[in-house]
Structure formats: C-alpha cells, structure tokens
Amino acid sequence: xxxxxxxxxxxxxQKGGISIINCAYENTAFDYFPWYQQFPGKGPALLIAIxxxxxxxxxxxxxxxxxxxxxxxxxxxxxxxxGDSATYFCAASMRPAGTYxxxxxxxxxxxxxx
Amino acid sequence: xxxxxxSPRHEVTEMGQxxxxxxxxxxxxxxxxxxxxxxxxxxxxxxxxxxxxxxxDSGMPEDRFSAKMPNxxxxxxxxxxxxxxxxxxxxxxxxxxxxxxxxxxxxxxTRLTVV
Numbered sequence: 001x002x003x004x005x006x007x008x009x010x011x012x013x014q015k016g017g018i019s020i021i022n023c024a025y026e027n028t029a030f031d032y033f034p035w036y037q038q039f040p041g042k043g044p045a046l047l048i049a050i051x052x053x054x055x056x057x058x059x060x061x062x063x064x065x066x067x068x069x070x071x072x073x074x075x076x077x078x079x080x081x082x083g084d085s086a087t088y089f090c091a092a093s094m095r096p097a098g099t100y101x102x103x104x105x106x107x108x109x110x111x112x113x114x
Numbered sequence: 115x116x117x118x119x120x121s122p123r124h125e126v127t128e129m130g131q132x133x134x135x136x137x138x139x140x141x142x143x144x145x146x147x148x149x150x151x152x153x154x155x156x157x158x159x160x161x162x163x164x165x166x167x168x169x170x171d172s173g174m175p176e177d178r179f180s181a182k183m184p185n186x187x188x189x190x191x192x193x194x195x196x197x198x199x200x201x202x203x204x205x206x207x208x209x210x211x212x213x214x215x216x217x218x219x220x221x222x223x224t225r226l227t228v229v
Binding site: 032034036041042043044045046049089100101102103104105106107 | 118145147156157159162170205207209211217218219220221222223
C-alpha cells in the first residue's frame with residue numbers, strides 16, 4: 001500500500017515530441033505528489049508538484065495530470081528537448097502527525113534525441 | 115544559499131571499515147532525510163529527523179547503520195562495519211515544515227564504493 005509504481009522504466013523521444021511518464025498509487029491518504037528530475041551525478045531536484053484537489057497543473061512545458069478516482073498521475077513534457085534527458089521520479093507523501101515522508105517511484109530514464 | 119552540502123562526494127573503502135557520511139542542511143529547514151539510491155531499489159528512505167530528533171528509522175537496513183543529528187546544521191550517517199552491498203549513492207535532503215513549503219532539497223550525494 002505504500003508503493004508508488006512508475007512506468008516506463010526508460011523512454012526515448014524525438015526532439016519536439018511529447019514525453020509521458022505514469023505513476024500509480026494505492027494509499028488514498030497520500031496528499032502531495034511531486035515530480036523530481038535528476039541529472040547524472042546530481043541529486044534529484046523538484047520539478048513540479050500537485051495536490052489532489054486539482055486535476056492538472058502546468059509549469060512551462062511540464063504538466064502533471066492527476067486522476068484521483070483512478071489513483072494515477074502522470075508527467076507530460078511538451079516539446080521535449082535534449083536538455084530534458086534525465087531520470088524522472090514521481091513521489092507521494094502524506095501528512096499524518098505532521099510527517100513529510102516521500103515514497104518514490106523507481107524512476108524513468110528519459111533520452112531525447114536531437 | 116549554498117543548498118544542502120554533503121561530504122565526501124566519493125568514498126572508496128575496504129570491507130569492514132567504518133564509513134561516515136556528512137550532511138549540512140539548508141539553514142532554517144527543520145526536517146532532514148537520508149536516502150540511499152541503487153539501480154535495483156531506487157531511492158530508499160533510511161531515516162529522517164525533525165528538529166534534530168530521529169522520527170522514523172524504519173528504513174535503516176541493519177544495526178551496522180546509525181545516524182545522528184547533534185545540531186540543526188549537521189548530520190552524519192555511519193556504517194560500521196561496511197560491506198560491499200552497502201555500495202550506493204547516499205543522499206541527504208532537507209525541507210522546512212509548513213503546508214506551503216515546496217518539498218525537499220537534495221544534496222549532490224555521496225557515492226560510496228565498498229571493495
């Protein structure tokens with residue numbers, strides 16, 4: 001119940017295309033869903049995040065779509081660029097008793113071809 | 115702000131030796147997290163602190179691992195004795211409390227190799 005399942009494991013997209021990464025969760029107590037971007041040799045960095053009271057959040061070329069009834073959320077990268085090539089992690093957290101523990105997905109390695 | 119600072123960046127040690135990883139969180143962040151990243155298991159939470167107090171250490175793999183946070187600006191993760199299966203990248207992250215905060219800030223990690 002604590003897992004966050006992420007797919008695909010790897011993704012190759014042409015420059016200008018749309019990259020889509022999906023995540024699913026079981027625990028309905030999760031109430032915060034961030035996406036992190038990690039470049040080789042670096043720590044993950046927060047990209048965009050959503051709370052379950054909205055179905056979509058957009059920041060530039062990055063959009064999170066959230067389906068509360070299906071317990072799924074996805075990251076869409078529009079007009080993908082070679083600089084977007086990185087590993088992307090979805091995560092989920094809940095706040096019982098004021099905790100902020102993240103459960104991460106297993107990651108998606110994205111390669112955008114020039 | 116310099117962000118979350120981890121040291122060393124790389125550590126190579128022999129099996130059986132003690133290893134100490136260090137972390138300086140962002141000033142004002144009262145949560146600190148230690149994660150381990152491997153290809154097989156992804157990002158695993160080992161332990162986290164709130165206001166220097168360990169809150170959840172259920173992810174610490176075994177008694178060989180220990181973590182301390184003696185003050186708000188410093189934490190250590192110690193492995194004694196180290197084993198080859200401990201080889202991984204260890205990340206420290208910090209965040210402020212409060213519903214409006216924007217999540218974790220990770221350090222650049224320590225790549226540990228135990229030979």
